[in-house]
Amino acid sequence: MAAYFDTSAFDHLYKKIGCTAADIATLRKRIYGRELSILLSIHTLEEILLDRRARPELLVAKIKLTLSLGNFRRMVKPCDQLLIDDIRAYTQGDDAARPFIDAKLQNVISEGIAALVESDGEELDEDMIAALERVKQGKESLHDSLRTCGQPQEDAGAISFEEYFQRESSPILAALAQFAGALELCRERGFDGLLNVPSVRAIAGVTLAFAHARGLQGEPTGAALDLCHAPCAAATAEAFVSEDSHLREMLARVPLVNLEVIDLPGFLRK
Numbered sequence: 076m077a078a079y080f081d082t083s084a085f086d087h088l089y090k091k092i093g094c095t096a097a098d099i100a101t102l103r104k105r106i107y108g109r110e111l112s113i114l115l116s117i118h119t120l121e122e123i124l125l126d127r128r129a130r131p132e133l134l135v136a137k138i139k140l141t142l143s144l145g146n147f148r149r150m151v152k153p154c155d156q157l158l159i160d161d162i163r164a165y166t167q168g169d170d171a172a173r174p175f176i177d178a179k180l181q182n183v184i185s186e187g188i189a190a191l192v193e194s195d196g197e198e199l200d201e202d203m204i205a206a207l208e209r210v211k212q213g214k215e216s217l218h219d220s221l222r223t224c225g226q227p228q229e230d231a232g233a234i235s236f237e238e239y240f241q242r243e244s245s246p247i248l249a250a251l252a253q254f255a256g257a258l259e260l261c262r263e264r265g266f267d268g269l270l271n272v273p274s275v276r277a278i279a280g281v282t283l284a285f286a287h288a289r290g291l292q293g294e295p296t297g298a299a300l301d302l303c304h305a306p307c308a309a310a311t312a313e314a315f316v317s318e319d320s321h322l323r324e325m326l327a328r329v330p331l332v333n334l335e336v337i338d339l340p341g342f343l344r345k
Contacts, residue, residue: 079114079151079312081304082122083319084339085141093318093340101343102144114311115145117153117176118214118303120184121207124191124199131196138188150184151311152176154278154303155213159255161274161310166260171272174310180206214303220254221247221282221302236328239287240280244270247279273331277309278302280329281322288325309334316342 080088087093088102105111123129123137151157151174160172176184187203224247234242248269252261261269269275281302301319305326308315314335317323327336337345 076110076314077112077114077312078314078316078342079116079304079308080119080145080339081116081308081315081317081319081322082119084316085119085123085137085145087318087339088144089137089140093338094343098343099140099144106144112146112149113144114149114151114308115141115147116151116304116307117180117184117207117210118151118307119145120150120188121210121214124204125207125211133196135192135196138191142188147185148181150176150181151307153210153213154274154306155217155254157274157310158217158251158278158306161272162252162255162257162261162269165269165272165275166257166264168264171274171310174274174307217254218302220250221278224250224282224286226286236284236287239290240283240329243283243286244279247282248275251275251279273309273334274306277326277329277331277334278306280331281305281325284325284328314342 088099091099102111102113106113119141120138123134123141126134129137152160153176157172157174164170164172183202183206187200187206190198190200190203224243245266248261248266249258252258252266252269270279301322304315304317305322309331313333314337315323315326316337316339318339320338323336323338
């Protein structure tokens with residue numbers, strides 16, 4: 076089984092919130108027995124390693140735990156690049172692109188983490204930090220491109236989410252196609268087929284679920300939802316494990332094939 080843990084899930088494992096040392100040992104047993112693969116996103120490393128508030132020794136301890144469970148050799152690529160590659164593959168009639176980072180980036184991250192661990196968190200490799208900053212900027216660029224689509228429409232609270240999703244999916248698919256530099260190609264092939272691409276369906280769905288929920292609550296503005304983990308999980312895993320209850324609620328509303336959305340204690344019980 077392939078499970079995608081977001082940063083909040085790894086954080087709860089590290090702090091032993093909702094889990095025990097025995098639970099972590101069981102996870103490792105399943106991983107070593109090849110019954111379970113926990114997919115690791117580069118966004119998880121970005122969110123951990125760019126946290127300037129973290130004490131060096133705790134940063135190292137958290138990274139060690141994360142890498143002892145996550146599959147470093149199959150690290151999911153940044154969400155913006157994943158979507159760009161998947162959308163372009165769609166326009167060419169190809170299968171979805173390989174969802175993992177390339178060897179060059181993996182080497183940069185590997186060497187940077189080795190230096191971090193050897194220095195007990197005191198040494199942050201410049202190449203690794205620069206690479207992670209680019210990952211963060213790409214995520215923010217994607218969020219900016221979807222900001223207008225994430226605003227609730229006036230009648231959002233008057234219709235079901237299913238109706239809202241069907242009605243509002245075209246503008247968000249066009250925005251994603253434009254972000255990927257493939258607007259005309261997607262228009263020629265048809266936007267509706269993009270919803271069959273798991274990464275695209277996930278981010279379009281969770282963006283619209285958030286907008287619809289805000290419409291129901293009568294909130295025209297609000298804090299943005301961190302979208303980056305949703306398409307990464309949909310493209311690679313059978314289970315998405317998150318301790319972000321708001322994100323879980325929004326993603327669970329999206330009709331996705333073969334992706335269970337669950338919290339960490341629930342996943343551990345299974």
